Amino acid sequence: MNKRRKGRGIGLMTLGLLLIAAALVLTGYNIWDERRAEEASQKMLEQMELPVDEARERYADWESGLEGSEVDIPNYVLNPYMDMPVTVIDGYEYIGVVSVPSLGLELPVMSEWSYPRLKVAPCRYRGSAYTHDLIIAGHNYRKHFSPLKTLEPGAKVVFTDVSGNQFFYVADSVEILKKTEVEQMEAGEWDLTLFTCTYGGQTRFTLRCLLEERE
Numbered sequence: 717m718n719k720r721r722k723g724r725g726i727g728l729m730t731l732g733l734l735l736i737a738a739a740l741v742l743t744g745y746n747i748w749d750e751r752r753a754e755e756a757s758q759k760m761l762e763q764m765e766l767p768v769d770e771a772r773e774r775y776a777d778w779e780s781g782l783e784g785s786e787v788d789i790p791n792y793v794l795n796p797y798m799d800m801p802v803t804v805i806d807g808y809e810y811i812g813v814v815s816v817p818s819l820g821l822e823l824p825v826m827s828e829w830s831y832p833r834l835k836v837a838p839c840r841y842r843g844s845a846y847t848h849d850l851i852i853a854g855h856n857y858r859k860h861f862s863p864l865k866t867l868e869p870g871a872k873v874v875f876t877d878v879s880g881n882q883f884f885y886v887a888d889s890v891e892i893l894k895k896t897e898v899e900q901m902e903a904g905e906w907d908l909t910l911f912t913c914t915y916g917g918q919t920r921f922t923l924r925c926l927l928e929e930r931e
Contacts, residue, residue, distance in 0.1 A: 754859040756836045760824040763805050766813065767880035790881055792846040800844050802827050803878045811840055812877040814852060814910070819863045825875075829853050841901075841911075845875050845883050848907040848927065861912035864923050873908065873925050883908075885925035893920045 792798060802809040809827040829839030838854035838861065854861030873885040885908045893900050893911075895918060901911065908925040 750857045750859065754857070757823050757859070760805050760808075760810065760837060761813065761822060764803060764810065764813065764824060764878070766876050766878060768876060768882060791879075792877075792881060796844075796846040798846065800827070800840075800846065801878050808833065808836065810837075810878065812845075812875055814838065815874045815876070816864070816867065816871065817874070818871050819867065821859075821863060823854070823860060825852055838910075845877060845881075845908075850875065850907070851901065851909040851911070854910065854912045856913045856915070861910060861921075864910055864912060865921055867923065872928070873910070875908065884928040886928050887923055888926045889924045891922040891924065893922050894918065895920060 800811045802811055804810075805824075810824050811827045812825055813822060814825050815822040824837045826833050826837055826839040829841050833839050834853060834855045838852050841851040841853040843849035843851050854864075856862045867887050869887055869889065871887040873887060875883045875885070877883075888906070891900075892914070895913075897920075901909070901920070901922065904924065906924045907927040909922060910925070911920045911922040913919075914921050
């Protein structure tokens with residue numbers, strides 16, 4: 717009887733050690749994966765050259781609309797349904813950069829989404845900044861979209877396209893959607909939506925944003 721108990725105890729101890737080892741390996745992999753994603757995004761940002769100042773000047777000229785002056789109206793205003801321009805880096809197409817100043821986040825955004833692409837950088841899920849229905853998906857990494865869960869309503873969000881045109885938004889509301897609620901994700905009159913998986917992957921943390929009103 718004692719031998720059986722002893723053997724059972726050793727077996728349970730061995731199983732426990734194996735589970736601990738597996739947990740450590742998984743934790744180590746997750747840390748490595750997050751660092752890899754952070755480095756990949758930073759590398760892309762360093763290679764993206766966005767002519768922001770030039771675009772601001774063009775937009776200011778157009779917005780002022782001085783009578784009799786030659787005004788350079790941005791292409792996306794004349795044709796909001798145009799394809800968003802892209803820049804290609806390491807074989808991936810990018811449409812711009814999304815940033816959340818209060819969180820210190822600045823991330824490149826790929827033109828098309830897929831699960832492998834999300835492991836490199838956030839991706840456009842649907843829509844366009846020009847038609848005010850842009851939806852961006854991001855992985856739940858600490859240096860990608862996980863910090864969005866701490867964002868307060870009214871926080872600023874900026875999207876800059878590869879032509880340097882900037883779009884300024886304010887965080888308006890949050891929804892928690894099931895992964896099957898695709899129609900709900902695309903519903904509503906939101907100018908910008910950012911979403912990421914919650915832990916466990918069964919739901920989506922969804923941040924809805926509105927264009928900031930200009931004075």
